[in-house]
Structure formats: structure tokens, C-alpha cells
Amino acid sequence: MDNRPIGVFDSGLGGLTAVKQIMEKFPDESVVYFGDTGRVPYGTRSPETILRYTRDDINFIRGFDVKMIIIACGTASSVSLPTVKYENEGIPITGVVDATVYKAVRKTKNKKIGIIGTTGTIKSHSYDDGIAAYDSAIKIYKRDCPLFVPLVENGHFDTPVARLVIEEYLEDIKAAGVDTLILGCTHYPLLKKAIGEYMGAHVTLIDPCAEVVEYLKKKLGRDMLHGADRDAEQYRYFVSDDPAGFAERGGIFLEREINGQVEKIDIEKY
Numbered sequence: 001m002d003n004r005p006i007g008v009f010d011s012g013l014g015g016l017t018a019v020k021q022i023m024e025k026f027p028d029e030s031v032v033y034f035g036d037t038g039r040v041p042y043g044t045r046s047p048e049t050i051l052r053y054t055r056d057d058i059n060f061i062r063g064f065d066v067k068m069i070i071i072a073c074g075t076a077s078s079v080s081l082p083t084v085k086y087e088n089e090g091i092p093i094t095g096v097v098d099a100t101v102y103k104a105v106r107k108t109k110n111k112k113i114g115i116i117g118t119t120g121t122i123k124s125h126s127y128d129d130g131i132a133a134y135d136s137a138i139k140i141y142k143r144d145c146p147l148f149v150p151l152v153e154n155g156h157f158d159t160p161v162a163r164l165v166i167e168e169y170l171e172d173i174k175a176a177g178v179d180t181l182i183l184g185c186t187h188y189p190l191l192k193k194a195i196g197e198y199m200g201a202h203v204t205l206i207d208p209c210a211e212v213v214e215y216l217k218k219k220l221g222r223d224m225l226h227g228a229d230r231d232a233e234q235y236r237y238f239v240s241d242d243p244a245g246f247a248e249r250g251g252i253f254l255e256r257e258i259n260g261q262v263e264k265i266d267i268e269k270y
């Protein structure tokens, strides 16, 4: 039995897609979440800056004696994972890319996979390299979608403007006839309804955080990391800016009130 919390972080709201999965699949686990709302978006930054931000986030989260860390950010996972794993040997750190790729290659029937993500993620080739390592015959159609993160951070989950941008970004991938689409940024599942309706029911959308939490299920079983004893502090949220906005939009997405549980911290100190 290990009652320490699981640490989860992202540049903003996107990583809550992991927290929601943990709440549903592991109701006894506790979570410390950090959303770097003062420095979002990560996806348009240089690899050096993304690595620096990832290091700060991990240093902050490690202060809570967490039993493992989920990098619930496609960009930080794609750019920084090997380095931060090497630098933090004592603690299990999981990114979102491997589990997502594993699921996508098993789902596709026509061997045409679409990948969407931030500019940093698409430039890193993380998902396509992973797919090619499994099956080089799979055709990949990819595109960065830099307007999706600001849409989500501003609460445009399923609005006319979100639908317009979805059509603009996904037109070519849809026309290519993919049967599987990797939502390679953890913010994108918040647009899942609108993306799913645009792509059509025959296209499987792969949500990175759902896959990583599935992986966690195996991991928790194997390493006996189960938590227990819920308490008032079961879910703690920290942000680097605008805790009220995060509580409001995050609460809508999590379908539970998170007012009063969100604290602001100065991430540059870590």
C-alpha cells in the first residue's frame, strides 16, 4: 500500500483529462495537479524552453513526495521525457506518447493514422517515429493545430468558432481517409465531441490520457502502488496564474466543483 499522491502536470487545463480518468478508474488515489497557466502554451516554444518548463514543473511536483509523475502534456512528453527521466531516476515518470502509439497501431484497420498536436509535438516526430517502429507500412497524415489550445483555455469546447477551426485544420486528414486519429495534445480531448462529429463515427479518436491511465492500471497492479484513505485533500490543484478561471473551466470539464481547491504558485522559483 502506498498512500502518496500521483503527480500530474500540463501547461494548463489539458492534463485534467488524465485527472478525470484517474478519478473514474482509481477513486482511492490522490492527485497533486499543476497547470502552468501563466506560461501556456508550451507547444509554440523552442525545445530548450519546453525542457526548462518541464524541469520546473517536475521540481515543484516532487515537493509533494509523489509516488509517480504523469507528464499529461503531449509537448513536454515529446520533447523532454528522456532527459527528465534520466535526471529523476528515483521516481517513475510517464509521458503520454508510448501508450497512445500502442493503442493507435492496434486500432487502425486501413493502416492510415492521423496525428494532430502542437507545433512542438509535430516537429518532434514523437508519435510518427513510435508508429513507424511498430509498423512502417502505416501511412501517417499529420498537422499541428496551434489554435486549439487557446480555444480550450478560453472555454470553447463545442462552439461555432471551435467547429470552424476544426474544419480548417482537419480537412486534409479527413480527406485522406484515416480510420484512427491521435489527439496528440492533451487539450484536444476537450474538443472531442466536435472533432468526432466532424471526422465521423467511423474514425476512432485516441485520447492520450485515457491510454496512459490504462497503462497506469497495469503499473499500479504490478508495483503495488495502490492508494487508499480518501481525505479532504485528495485532489489538490496548483496553477501559475488565474486560479479562479482554472477552477471555473476545469470544474466544467471535471463535472465537479473545484472552487477553493486551486492555489496559485510562482513556478519560476522551482
Ligand code: DGL
Pocket: 010, 011, 012, 014, 015, 040, 041, 042, 043, 044, 072, 073, 074, 075, 076, 118, 121, 149, 184, 185, 186, 187
Ligand atoms: N496540453 C499540452 C500538450 O499536450 C500543451 C499544449 C500547449 O501548451 O501548447 O501538448
